[in-house]
Amino acid sequence: MDIRRGILWMIFIFSVFMVWTNWQAYNAPQVATTQANTNTQHPSAPTAANTSSAPVVASNTPAQASEKVQISTDVFNLTFDTLGAQIVRAELLQHHDAEDKTKPTVLLDNDKVLYTVQSGLVGPANLQKSYPKQDTLFTLVSTEKALTGETLDVVFRAESDGLEVTRTYTLHKSSYRITVKDDVKNTSTEVQNPSQYRQITRDSHEPAGGMSMAPTYTGWAIYSDAERFQKVTFDEINKNSAEYVKQAPDGWISFIQHFFVTAWIPEQGKERTYDIRKAGQNLYAISAVESLGSVAPGASVSNTATLWVGPQDQKALAEIDPTLDLVVDYGWLTFLAKPMFKLMSWLHSWIGNWGWTIVVLTVIIKLLLYPLSAASYRSMAKMKTVAPRMQALREQYGDDRQKLNAAMMEMYRTEKINPLGGCLPILLQIPVFLTLYRVLLASVEMRGAPWMGWITDLSVSDPYFILPIIMIATMFLQMKLNPTPPDPMQARIMMIMPLVFGVMMLWFPAGLVLYWVVNNILSIVQQWWITRSLTQAANEQILTHK
Structure with missing residues (x-):
């Protein structure tokens, strides 16, 4: 088996991988394609945390006239609604829209x-309490609308059924982290037993900018130390088949989409109830509810959580919680993708350009695999020198396959040729290729990252198909450096393989094609050098014998 069969194996394995990936996408829950009248839908608050689950509770409170408050930082344009003191719109100023790069991403x-995200208070399930929550009208207390220093506090206040809530959103410079603190004061003459909930609400519409050939996960995720990272799809919620942790003293909740995530990270060490449910027509919610204990008349209690609304920046997420970077979806290749991304991040810290980082990474991988690939190329070079003898053996033994194979194996042994050597470099490239594919697909750092000239975004396909064309040319050149197959049919098939594989790469991320082009060029140089060295050695040996 030589490099041609290795390429066939690589194409076969890669095709299986893509079929499997798209099969997953095909069997994923179908999202809604019609526009829901979202402005009239009001998701309900969960029940208190003294039950094992949080069923949907219908809200009879009519929508009240409220005020929209615009707040800006260096990374955000946020819109708050005084109804519930909730964030109803978040524009990420440093990340362009998937379809219109002149506009910011709207998360x-x-x-x-x-x-949207909500928080509020609920009472015990057996008491009819209407504490301040997402359908309560709050009053804006703070006056500053733009961040000018390191932090900005946006403060709201509301009172209902004996509890006064002062909610403070603390925005941080150059960060998508938002600290949310609720100061709760008992203004009644009786003991109150409120529970604090944090919630994310979303409909099932697929986010814009997805890649049909590279589907990514859109859905809910929850983490606890006991059950670790758990995903919950819309389809599982609709079928009431979702399995996830219901109660834990730790963890966080989130909604994940390609490159971005919204997550609530409550204070750790406090027992809480988790719930994921359908909250209305094409409306779903995930919530974390924890008891604030008994609050005596005139007493106060505080509760703080961290809210992240932004990109899946692995370093920044891990600084908030060491497990939060699990939202970056590398799939079953995580064990390889994480170390590769760490290496690439380290290289990028020195190089400053993700395109050149991929080039340097390719060189490093090529150097690591050099001993194996060199042995393989030596075997292929020897195969090329004995090609006339192989053809003579085929003519000598004709259709007697047994004698032909025995004669060929004897020749391989005498000439110290490994017939399987040509496959090894190709097969070793497969896990590297697929791992880099997942890194480019899932890492937001690659989104909008330029290389040079016409490549302005390594995470999307080459707009002019220049890299795929170069890839096809370099694959043809590699084929020319190998012995021509004696079988005319096999020769024709091998000649069209670079074209087939190149066409497949037309719609793949430019960063992935860049890796393959650089790898091809390095392989050509290495193969040419080894072949040249062996030819010179053979010529010198002939001259010596003469």
């Missing part, structure tokens, strides 16, 4: 897609 929204 939270209550217009085209209903996607």
Whole structure:
């Protein structure tokens, strides 16, 4: 088996991988394709944390006239609604929209897609209490609307049924982290037993900018130390088949989409109830509820959580919680993708350009695999020198396959040729290729990252198909450096393989094609050098014998 069969194996394995990936996408839950009237939908608050689950509770409170408050930082344009003191729109100023690069990415929204975060208080399930929650009208207390220093506090206040809530959103410079603190004061004459909930609400519309050939996960995720990282799809919620941790003293909740995540990280060490449920027509919610204990008349209690609304920045997420970077979806290749991304991040810290980082990474991988690939190329070079003898053996033994194979194996042994050597470099490239594919697909750091000239975004396909064309040319050149197959049919098939594989790469991320082009060029240089060295050695040996 030589490099041609190795390429066939690589194409076969890669094709199986893509079929499997798209099969997953095909069997994923179907998202809604019609626009829901999201402005009239009001998701309910969960029940208190003294039950094992949080069923949907219908809210009879009519929507009240409220005020929209615009707040800006260096990374955010946020819209708060005084109804519930909730964030109803979040524009990420440093990340362009997937379809219109002149506009920022909109993550939270209550217009085209209903996607908001809420928090509030609920009472025990057996008491009819209406504490301040997402359908309570709050008053804006703070006055500053733009961040000018390191932090900015946006403060709201409301009172209902004997409890006064002062909610402070603390925005941080150059960060998508938002600290949310609720100061709860008992203004009544009786003991109150409130529970604090944090919630993410979203409809099932698929986010814009997805890649049909490279589907990514869109859905809910929850983490606890006991059950670790658990995903819950819309389909599982609709079928009431979702399995996830219901109660834990730790963890966090989130909604994940390609490159971005919204997550609530409550204070750790406090027992809480988790719930994921359908909250209305094409509306879903995930919540974490924890008891604030008994609050005596005139007494106060505080509860703080961290809210992240932004990109899946692995370093920043891990600084908030060491497990939060699990939202970056590398799939079953995580054990390889994480070390590769760490290496690439380290290289990028020195190089400063993700395209050149991929080039340097390719060189490093090529150097690590050099001993194996060199042995393989030596075997292929020897195969090329004995090609006339192989053809003579085929003519000598004709259709007697047994004698032909025996004669060929004897020749391989005499000439110290490994017939399987040509496959090894190709097969070793497969896990590297697929791992880099997942890294480019899942790492937001690659989104919008330029290389040079016409490559302005390594995470999307080459707009002019220049890299795929170069890839096809270099694969043809590699084929020319190998012995021509004696079988005419096999020769024709091998000649069209670079074209087939190149066409497949037309719609893949430019960063992935860049890796393959650089790898091809390095392989050509290495193969040419080894072949040249062996030819010179053979010529010198002939001259010596003469």
